[in-house]
Amino acid sequence: MNIHTPKVTVGALPASRKIYKPGTLHTGLRVPMREISVHPSAGEPPVTVYDSSGPYTDAGVETSIERGLSRLRQEWVEARGDVERYEGRLIRPEDNGFVSGDRLTPEFPVRNQPLRAKAGRAVTQLAYARAGIVTPEMEFVAIRENLGREALRVRLERDGESFGAAIPDYVTPEFVRDEVALGRAIIPANINHPESEPMIIGRNFLVKINANIGNSAVTSSMAEEVEKMVWAIRWGADTVMDLSTGRNIHNIRDWIIRNAPVPIGTVPLYQALEKVGGVAEDLSWEVFRDTLVEQAEQGVDYFTIHAGVRLPYIPLTVDRVTGIVSRGGSIMAKWCLYHHRESFLYEHFEEICDICRAYDVSFSLGDGLRPGSIADANDAAQFAELETLGELTKIAWAKDCQVMIEGPGHVPMHKIKANMDKQLAVCGEAPFYTLGPLTTDIAPGYDHITSGIGAAMIGWFGTAMLCYVTPKEHLGLPDRNDVKIGVITYKIAAHAADLAKGHPAAKVRDDALSRARFEFRWEDQFNLSLDPDTARAFHDETLPKEAHKVAHFCSMCGPKFCSMRISHDIRAEAQKEGLAAMAEKFRIGGELYMPLDQAEVAETEPANRP
């Protein structure tokens, strides 16, 4: 087994330690966050930041990929008394694409019997929320979203434009319950994924990001994919989608889920297609249903379901520049046309709901008809599907299923807000989960950037989760390096959105880092940043010595021209004089002086809506 066990990256990030906040309503909660310490000379407390990296960055925990993570939610699920353990579906050769021998990925060493809802019960966070119950998961995410701040003691700065969102100063478990009950937020948490540290996706919470991993028929392996998952969350991915389309889909997913402290999403249609030998026409509701149950038993937290790709919409795509760019969307469109029938996903949607509500698998209603080029943005096909997703949201909610809505794609900047407005109106404020959008087509190799622009903007406008794009988009399967760059780019977009929305928890980190920068606390600047390793390495390319880490300059300007160093000289001068004395001096001569009280009039104006 040793030969096959993936090696993953463990260890704390620099100057960081994992802390755990306790619950009050529910005992035994241990809500993880990360504390970044700064140099004592700063006289500042550590900065607490959101932490999706799981036990891998906890120096006090020894993880073992073969054992999986501890099943922290197990008790909570069982304590609700509404689930039963059962034998579960056994693995079949088609689940792994009919691979055998040494081409077959080993099974995960530990097999747990799956849970499912007792007859007639809905075991979703939505059902509990509507019943007025604050679950341990809800309290967990409330504590997590607060990052330890207590607005009741410290008046928080609110400076932003949230376009009508309702971000509270302080997140209470009751607020979480209410948001979930309204369908405005989801807590993706399959009862069979008890290793997952609960998190929330919703417009009134921190903007989240997703990283896509998974093999393809051409490349990658289980070991690489497990390491990609651990690597992605280390840098900040809040959920991970396993989009594998090659061999060993079932077994790879097991290794991933058992070791994932974040929600795992999938597109079940991919595995269903593999089961029918890759022939889209041979898909059927029965094969698909079987795949849903298989994946729900493993613990997949959300399913992308392309039930909005309806037969009548397909003709709307034939004049597009880039047709249908969604894998699932194109597969369903092919099936529909071949059979001259309405989508089996659409027709059997209520049965899909029945499965999801029995395991608490959230829906990610797929945007199979999203635009894959600037030319196709906001077209009839795209919005026809969105209308259907709105219709399906209501059906899913009626079945107590949690729902989020997937979105584009390729959209030029001036068309982005219309997407947000329409989705809010049509889908009852269910959380929006977009792929970018890319704001131009002309830069393959840099699509993390073309899309980071659109993602930041649509996150600001209200999108709850941003699906990352890596530099390899359109060109090939991302490797580990690409995963990191994609994650960092999307953490930037999400954080820029939080700042612009006026999220009270956001600016703390920017301010702490800028103070470190201004005071030439180089290590602190690196450690507070999203990627301390890279920041340090870039600095050290030209100034590698330890002495340089306290230098009051860097190689951009050198010692004479460093504006920050000169700014310190200026302040020393100003303080020596005393501002009042300076004002007096300037008054002599009259016109030169602008009194400080007049200066206040010119102060920062309230945020404007662009």
Place this chain on the structure above:
Amino acid sequence: MNIHTPKVTVGALPASRKIYKPGTLHTGLRVPMREISVHPSAGEPPVTVYDSSGPYTDAGVETSIERGLSRLRQEWVEARGDVERYEGRLIRPEDNGFVSGDRLTPEFPVRNQPLRAKAGRAVTQLAYARAGIVTPEMEFVAIRENLGREALRVRLERDGESFGAAIPDYVTPEFVRDEVALGRAIIPANINHPESEPMIIGRNFLVKINANIGNSAVTSSMAEEVEKMVWAIRWGADTVMDLSTGRNIHNIRDWIIRNAPVPIGTVPLYQALEKVGGVAEDLSWEVFRDTLVEQAEQGVDYFTIHAGVRLPYIPLTVDRVTGIVSRGGSIMAKWCLYHHRESFLYEHFEEICDICRAYDVSFSLGDGLRPGSIADANDAAQFAELETLGELTKIAWAKDCQVMIEGPGHVPMHKIKANMDKQLAVCGEAPFYTLGPLTTDIAPGYDHITSGIGAAMIGWFGTAMLCYVTPKEHLGLPDRNDVKIGVITYKIAAHAADLAKGHPAAKVRDDALSRARFEFRWEDQFNLSLDPDTARAFHDETLPKEAHKVAHFCSMCGPKFCSMRISHDIRAEAQKEGLAAMAEKFRIGGELYMPLDQAEVAETEPANRP
């Protein structure tokens, strides 16, 4: 000499050739652009794109760094009959920081006597424009901005939101003259930089980008800086600023300007500071004036002048998180405080204008008090300076000097538009030239991305030129690789802005690339992109064989799952059936069918203002 001659990157980009469009009003104009050819099977004409890379990418031209570029504007300048040649200022040891021996960069081998305006004459493009004259430079840029399109024959798609800009379908020389006369655009073109291919900076033209190069006391050399300039324009930089702050500033600049087909900008204060041994307090108007003349004679096309850093504003910065982050701004603030005097730049501003109008050096009115952190964005210091820049704009215009206004900085997304609106109102619509802005502080190592987001947005809102930021921002001097990444990122931002503004020339490239992508013309996709080398290399990491370049998949999804391949199958199916037949089939059974005429109602809505 050979040992010291920089090696620069020459040669056409893939599938590209340089073409030259002739003038009509002025004979002898040769306006460069780049034609990218696609595979014959596409049946499509080449795509014409804007080209700032100069003769270095013209296979028909042999360049020699020791000789410099051909002085294409020389005749035009002399034909105006308003300039005189004179001896010029001789180089002094302080111009190169008192370096000698083999630490002294060799002088550029060719010395031309400088030109200056005859007594009392203003030789600026603004003066000519106001006099109703359409100069060769104006016709040149009109042709350049059109990229060969003729709106009169082809009705151009206009789909965008330009926030009140006035982008014409087709740029005429008269339109250019009018925009320049109004001060809404500038053509930076020092009479002593005749090698420069004229270009225009203005809200109603394509958004431009600037790349910063230059050594520091810590690192880099003339050879590296000349290659950086050639490298930067190869990838799309429209102007280049030489921000050298180390040794050999004068000689390095000569080598750069004589070989630069794009306008070169500087901050003369840096060299002035070097001349007084790096002691800000020892600066004086006399040293500065001498430096202006020295640099104007060399051919610098625009000067950043921090005349807005006024004595009364300095107290407004003492409570900032990051003080003054502009090198020039901090130097001037230090001088003012030390001498308890108003800025000599502000007091002698009209004399600076007299120099600029005699050589046609454009002003880039510096944002010395720009915010260097999210916390400082849009504060009193920043806007006080902007008000002064507005005042100075009027003074400069009264002297026939061309003016653009520099802008921030670090600004969260919700505060970006206010910057644009204020600058338009206060500065009489003079072109805005921003540095980003960075939309969060927390990602050193990735500040090309944090700022690319803000730059795309502020470009959309009306900013005329975007000054790039590289991954090394805040950490060290950028190297050649950083320069390229910064340029590509800012080309993305500028193009995304052009698209969103509805610039008629923009979408052609996105559409051509997306068609190539959809048709699996891989080489065409790479060649049409901003960075063909990287796109190709990324693709080839997993699929390197030549056969893969016609494959109907890549390693992201493999052959079975490629949505574009499946889309082609779908279209073949649809065509076989015929859309009408399909519609008929669907009508049977009724509810499944959405008639195509109803589909049109759901079509793309007009662009919304966010």
